[in-house]
Amino acid sequence: xxxVCSLSLIAAEPARFDNYRVYSVAIETEDHxxxxxxxxxxxxxxxxxxxxxxxxxxxxxxxxxxxxxxFEELAKGHEFNVELVFSDLQQIIDRERPQQSFQRAAEDFDxxxxxxxxxxxxWLYYLxxxxxxxxxxxxxxxxxxxxxxxxxxxxxxxxxxxIFIEANIHxxxxxxxxxxxxxxxxxxxxxxxxxxxxxxxxxxxxxIFPVVxxxxxxxxxxxxxxxxxxxxxxxxxxxxxxxNRNWAHEWQPGPPGASDxxxxxxxxxxxxxxxxxxxxxxxxxxxxxxKIQVFLSFHSYGQVLLYPWSYIAQDTPDTANxxxxxNARADN
Numbered sequence: 182x183x184x185v186c187s188l189s190l191i192a193a194e195p196a197r198f199d200n201y202r203v204y205s206v207a208i209e210t211e212d213h214x215x216x217x218x219x220x221x222x223x224x225x226x227x228x229x230x231x232x233x234x235x236x237x238x239x240x241x242x243x244x245x246x247x248x249x250x251x252f253e254e255l256a257k258g259h260e261f262n263v264e265l266v267f268s269d270l271q272q273i274i275d276r277e278r279p280q281q282s283f284q285r286a287a288e289d290f291d292x293x294x295x296x297x298x299x300x301x302x303x304w305l306y307y308l309x310x311x312x313x314x315x316x317x318x319x320x321x322x323x324x325x326x327x328x329x330x331x332x333x334x335x336x337x338x339x340x341x342x343x344i345f346i347e348a349n350i351h352x353x354x355x356x357x358x359x360x361x362x363x364x365x366x367x368x369x370x371x372x373x374x375x376x377x378x379x380x381x382x383x384x385x386x387x388x389i390f391p392v393v394x395x396x397x398x399x400x401x402x403x404x405x406x407x408x409x410x411x412x413x414x415x416x417x418x419x420x421x422x423x424x425n426r427n428w429a430h431e432w433q434p435g436p437p438g439a440s441d442x443x444x445x446x447x448x449x450x451x452x453x454x455x456x457x458x459x460x461x462x463x464x465x466x467x468x469x470x471x472k473i474q475v476f477l478s479f480h481s482y483g484q485v486l487l488y489p490w491s492y493i494a495q496d497t498p499d500t501a502n503x504x505x506x507x508n509a510r511a512d513n
Contacts, residue, residue, distance in 0.1 A: 201270035321461020331390035352397025357479035422450035
């Protein structure tokens with residue numbers, strides 16, 4: 182019994198990332214791109230924060246201490262232009278800790294701090310009690326049985342076009358749930374002195390889920406900060422599926438868009454909608470398809486605005502509109 186308890190205590194200690202480095206690699210040639218794509222698919226230990234996509238962009242990679250010599254040899258051999266972004270990832274994580282909230286009453290909720298899913302959900306229920314235009318919505322359950330809770334803000338009932346937002350589908354991207362929390366608060370508290378936000382609140386039917394990958398998010402908060410996937414069982418050793426690659430539309434079980442390696446960070450799952458988190462949210466969107474005109478997925482680190490399609494280099498009927506919106510956003 183003592184041995185089991187000791188193991189439990191050890192397992193509860195958060196993983197550390199002392200001396201893990203983050204490199205930014207310029208993708209200047211097709212050889213660079215091909216090499217990085219191969220590394221991303223097949224060499225365990227490297228963690229891509231920004232994945233290699235096309236020549237002329239950059240890829241950002243977390244490299245653990247025991248692989249740094251190998252990485253530098255790889256960079257030298259392929260003549261990569263490499264920039265050291267962070268020399269110690271743990272220092273960045275430690276700076277984050279003071280921004281995490283301590284349990285407090287929902288009415289004292291701090292929209293500028295990182296919160297547990299429980300705290301966020303309690304705040305959403307509190308908002309539903311305070312604002313008549315707010316309704317708590319349930320998007321289903323996770324693999325571990327947690328509720329996926331969201332909020333609907335609608336001041337004109339059936340008249341407003343709908344925008345759906347999901348965040349924290351990648352567990353470690355905390356700022357995405359933080360951003361949706363900030364947005365919710367802004368929509369509900371905007372006054373005539375903030376006409377842009379007030380207009381958005383008055384004329385849009387909002388469906389917002391701050392944390393979709395609840396299991397992964399809580400695991401990232403409490404155990405392994407850089408966890409990205411869900412927490413479902415995949416074989417005897419590996420856990421989790423990349424939920425962002427588990428949607429049914431043009432699901433790809435392997436390269437180039439995803440990985441078929443069950444231990445990969447981009448593993449798409451054994452089948453489309455295998456993950457209850459993705460399936461539940463997908464069902465919610467389908468059931469409300471007549472009300473929802475826009476679907477937004479919040480992600481972090483890449484500093485990019487993506488529009489369809491991701492699985493193929495082909496325009497959509499709305500590409501011209503996407504470009505106008507993207508350029509306007511980039512200019513601001």
